[in-house]
Amino acid sequence: MRGVVLNGPGDVAVVDRDDPRIIEPTDAIIKVTAACVCGSDLWPYRGVEKTEGVAPMGHEYVGVVEQTGPDVKDIGVGDFVVGSFFASDDTCEICRSGYQSRCVHAEPMGAIGTQAQYARIPLADGTLVATSGMPDPDLIPSLLAASDVLGTGWFAADAAQAGPGRIVAVVGDGAVGLLGVLAARQLGAERIIAFSRHADRQRLAREFGATDIIAERGDEGVARLKDLTGGLGAHSAIEAVGTQESMMQAIRATRPGGYVGYVGVSHDVRLPGGELFFAAVHLHGGPAPVRRFLPELIELILTRRIDPGRVFDLSLPLEDAAEAYRAMDERRAVKALLRPWPEEAPGAGVRGS
């Protein structure tokens, strides 16, 4: 099969990889209908995160089940499925408490690499959620978004306790931040203040439900937000970047007793204890347990109540993965969808498709 690998910083290639096969009896093999490039894929692409040798890439996916191991009971051949970026058994005590991304048997899908024509899915019954029937092709981008960026933005909004009566600040205008806006709106937030300096992202943030936009960042952005909130700050903040600046911006934007939900994969962050102590905020985040939210998100998408697929502003055949990475790295695209089977054409309606 064809699949994307990273040979080293900046060097994305599409190569022949071995077809995946069932290894554990709980595995399934899917034919990948659509995959995509994640903001977190840019960390190794930029060399900020080290990789060793040739690394398979990708952890977001939707597809159709081709084969199942003998212990797979709930998922069947032919099912259209959505899964998250961690395989999880969905039965252990940690999964049952809603933290499937930290399942005691969790396996990172990024090590398998879903930017490919096929993928092995460990713990298929726990990991995958099947739709009832084949979804309409125009819903594929939204279902793919559920696999990570929507689920992650949703978890951030949930961790930030976004809801009725709440003022929610959103730090980060990438796909996750934008879908954090959508999630906060769905969860009933009263006011959603998005930090963004880019006109196209500001526009999408407003379409997803942002009521206010602040172009300033860092402490200047926080000062603007305080002006908008009677000096108190937001009740909730969604952090979707993962840097020291963005974490401190989210914490400082939040009023005492408020909630910060952080999902930007943390890089070189050291939170100062003294400031955190007197901030008196709630802090919760980490790798989003997307599996917890998948059934609800899939239902919202299939009934066309949300349209998270709009974060994909570029759709390319898998063979053009290098251009997909470049476009995101250069901020020419918010998020790029990859079509492993371009002749079958999912992702219709996205620029480039």
Added chain:
Amino acid sequence: MRGVVLNGPGDVAVVDRDDPRIIEPTDAIIKVTAACVCGSDLWPYRGVEKTEGVAPMGHEYVGVVEQTGPDVKDIGVGDFVVGSFFASDDTCEICRSGYQSRCVHAEPMGAIGTQAQYARIPLADGTLVATSGMPDPDLIPSLLAASDVLGTGWFAADAAQAGPGRIVAVVGDGAVGLLGVLAARQLGAERIIAFSRHADRQRLAREFGATDIIAERGDEGVARLKDLTGGLGAHSAIEAVGTQESMMQAIRATRPGGYVGYVGVSHDVRLPGGELFFAAVHLHGGPAPVRRFLPELIELILTRRIDPGRVFDLSLPLEDAAEAYRAMDERRAVKALLRPWPEEAPGAGVRGS
């Protein structure tokens, strides 16, 4: 009046200070029935926290109202009152959300210094809670504990979501940690694992409700706790020290999705973002909004359902404050009560009284 000051590291003195007087119309003046030395007073005493010039000391207090400003409506002369270490109006949006320690008009009582015969209490109606009638003298230590260490341990247990079915780890065996144990027990925790190396504190922890004691600390202590919890860690952790080691111990002792309540005043703590991210815990803490819990805690004490005053294992006349600091600094005492009016003898039953 007589009052305690810190002249510099290690130099506690009891000196003549001006009698306090009403400054703002919302002030009250109380005659201090009992005060005490806080673990956090040891930071400037040890020179870890800088003070400038001669600093009045003390922020815990119970007393009888002597005088009220013209705008004080709910508190009256002769009332026996308990207050917290931050004065708060109890009416602003932050207070109403339960974060009185971060009231928009908060004033730290430590700057006033309650280790004295009298004290000015700002925002008296918001800050103080009056008991109905004069409490029995043997309840004075427990009511004094409510002023800070009990309220702080309670907030930590609340922030850590200690409750039925939960395994709670407690890091720190000072007065706050011990009362965190008591709070977790009252809140219905199933199992309470206290970290303590001192036999006398282990004993008190068990009396307050600890079901298990771990003498090891740091990563070794965490490994022991994991052994006791099927490898998963605690659902809840109370952090009551404020150092890098204690914070990391609390975070590492907590399972993914669990809750860390931290109340040890943070000193030189820098939380590593990457580890915190993948820990996937909830983190909440800060200066405890003790005022939120005072009515409930006072009721529990007056009806003799809890006996937090047992953390006081030393009671001395105010004039002997220097010895009280020394005894706590040298860990000869868990917590020292100070009697500004020794001839009136509150704190009966505590060693030294």
